[in-house]
Amino acid sequence: MYFYCTYHKIIKNLPFNKYIDKFKNNYKLFPIDNKRYSNKHGIIKVDKVILYENLTNELPIIFNKLNIPFNNDLNIYENLNYIPDNINRFNFYEDKYIEIIKNIFSYEIETFGYNYYDNIS
DSSP states (O other), rough: OOHEEEEEEEOOOHHHHHHHHHTTTGGGGGOOOOOGGTTTTTOSSSSOOOOGOOOHHHHHHHHHTTOOOOOSSSOOGGGGGSHHHHHHHHHHHOOOHHHHHHHOOOOOOOTTOTTTTTTTT
């Protein structure tokens, strides 16, 4: 979200840590959408949740099951323009901000088994 906001000039000249400090209590400025697929008790109410990192492999299966034509082109790599190539999340996040992000996205982290150290490239 931070890279999206800086890329589209929604916020200007605001370092990541200042962004988190400024908006950590305003969850509307973070991409939280669990209310779209779970009820107020946190129970998932949809048939399938596809994680972003599995989108390329799983979406064609879903489209096929629903008999929806799909050409296997998601154009998902357009989003990579928001994040500079030289960003390493271990250098980017200070411990304080890791904890804030863990709190903001606690439902997603717990429900989908995310770990800060997973999928290190």
